Amino acid sequence: MGRPASKPIHRRAVLVVCDSLRADLIGPEATPRLFQLGAESCRCENHRSVFPSTTRTASASIATGCLPRNHGLLGNVVALDEGRGLAPVSTGRADYRDRIRALTGRVLTRPTLAQRLAESPLSGSGGAVIFSNATPGAAHVQDPDGHGTLYHRAGSHGPGLRPLPPAQHLDTLKGIEGDAAVTDRFVEEAVLGGEAALCVLWLSEPDFTGHAQPLGGPEHRLAMAAADACAGRVAEAVERLDPGGERVMLIVTSDHGQETTRRVIDVNALLVEAGLKAAPDSTDIVPTSQGTAAVFYAAAGARERIPALLEFLQGQDWAEAVYGGATLRDVGLDSGGLESGGLESGGLDDGGAGNGSVLAAAVSMAKSDAKNEYGIAGLSDIMFEEGGINNPGRGQHGGLGAYEQSPFLFIRGGGFPSGTAIARPTSCIDLAPTILAHLGLPLGGMDGRNLQGVQ
Ligand SMILES: [Zn+2]
Structure with a gap:
């Protein structure tokens, strides 16, 4: 397997995402390979989601280098009007890509790395190759328009969204075993066996287990160890190359x-009770659950209720931080011009919901710094989601809490000196420009910055 390490290659970038792994849970015992990799890397010590x-x-932010308000995917659930009024739609569904394209003509509003590579001189290398063991929606936004090659259980495609032959399809499930199988193929086919300028591996762990088991408990620790092993195998392969x-x-x-789920709040029911929403399934004001955050949409005919909605939210003990109008921009969202145009101006749009609806408010749910039974700090209320993950005592994320906003970031090679650290805040929007700069491609149109030279 693999090519001799001496064979000449162009510049490449290999990106591995260990979904949900908190920076403070990486250590010599829990994740020995990542701990070692951190020592060999430039560590971003204040990295944010x-x-x-x-x-x-x-x-989508990793793929585009942009904030949600600019790439247009505003949550794990969004409110769309597909002809029968605003309703929540999961962006993780396999059909979301086609539905949002039918409604708005596009999936994301900024180009992905896969697209930028396909339009560059590096397209001959195969551009971007993505192996994802996440939800279909999370996988699709890495390359929604089929510029590169994407392997995922919901469908694998080559350039032009051309389906790959069945023998090449990836058929793994979320979890430890699936991640190991995806990593096998990623190392063999993409890293060692291919020449793509960008190779992306998205593991499902420790997110998958963390949503179902207590953080820091035996199952969660096994899932962290499994993600650690997968990342370690990729790091070894890259070193060989x-x-x-x-x-x-x-x-x-x-x-x-x-963070650990504390209380599960039925926000929808509370809005109905407060007279801000006509019925649980009404299309006027539509809250969407983002786990430990909530994003609220208002239909065109319900915009006059937004001030009352914001006042209501500010009085709730489960709402730690409330954003609306101009302050949505402070957290990377956008009301679609509501703050400047006023409630009466027409033509406003939240970036995809349709029919004049707007993004009315966003809430990061209430937090506590207390520890769970395994000593893992950070509890948070969550918004109940019909058919979603509503597990008190188990992991969740989505808001602005200190721990859910503490992913880790290690960069090895590419001119980043090993054993160093970047103390300034960095963000997942910085990955795309950093990768493009390494590959020698232009950086325009992104919110993030190249981390090369940042300290
Ligand atoms: Zn995740």
Whole structure:
């Protein structure tokens, strides 16, 4: 297997995402390979996710280098009007890509790394190759328009969204075993066996287990160890390929952390009770659960209720931070111009919901710094989601809490000196410009910055 390490190669970047792994849980015993990799890398010690800190928003931000308000994917759930009024739609569904394209003509509003590579001189290398064991939605936003090659259980495609032959399809499930199988193929086919300028591996752990088991408990620790082993295998393969680390930059990171669910709040029912929403399934004011955050949409005919909604939210003990109008921009969202145009101006749009609806408010749910039974700090209320993950005592994320906003980021090679640290705040929007700079491609149109030279 693999090519001789001496074979000449162009510059490449290898990106591994250990979904949900918190920076403070990396250590010599829990995750020995990552701990070692951190020592060999440039460590970003104040790394942050985006808001909402959900996998799909973060995946789109990693792929585009942009904040959610600019790439257009505003959460794990969004409110769309597909002809029957505003309703919540999970962006993780396999059909979300086609539904949002049918409604708005696009999936994301900024180009992905896969697209930028396909339009560059590096397209001949195969551009971007992505192996994802996340939800279909989180996988799709890495390459929604089929510029590169994407392997995922919901469907694997090559350039032009051309389906790959069945023998090449990836058929793994979330969890430890699936992640190990995806890593096998990623190392063999993408890292060692291919020449793609960008290789992305998205593991499901420790997120998958963390949502179902207590953080720091035996099952969660096994899941962290499994993600650690997968990341370690990729790091070894990259070292074999390019021992000096000059040509192949390795980025190992997570998209967000997790906190322990404290209370599950039925926000929808509370809005109905407060007279702000006509009925649980009404299309006037539509809250969407982002786990430990909530994002509220208002239909065109319900915009006059937004001030009352904001006042209501500010009085709730489960709402720690409330954003609306201009302050949505402070957290990377946008009301669609509501703050400047006023409630009466027409033509406003939240970036995809349709029919004049707007983003009315966003809430990061209430937190506590207390520890769970395994000594893992950080508790948070969550918004109940019909059919979603509503598990008190188990992991969740989505808000602005200290721990869910503490993913890790290690960069090895590519000119980043080993054994160093960046103390300034960094964000998952900085990955795309850092990768493009390493590959020698232009950086325009992104919110993030190249981390090369930042201290
Ligand atoms: Zn995630």
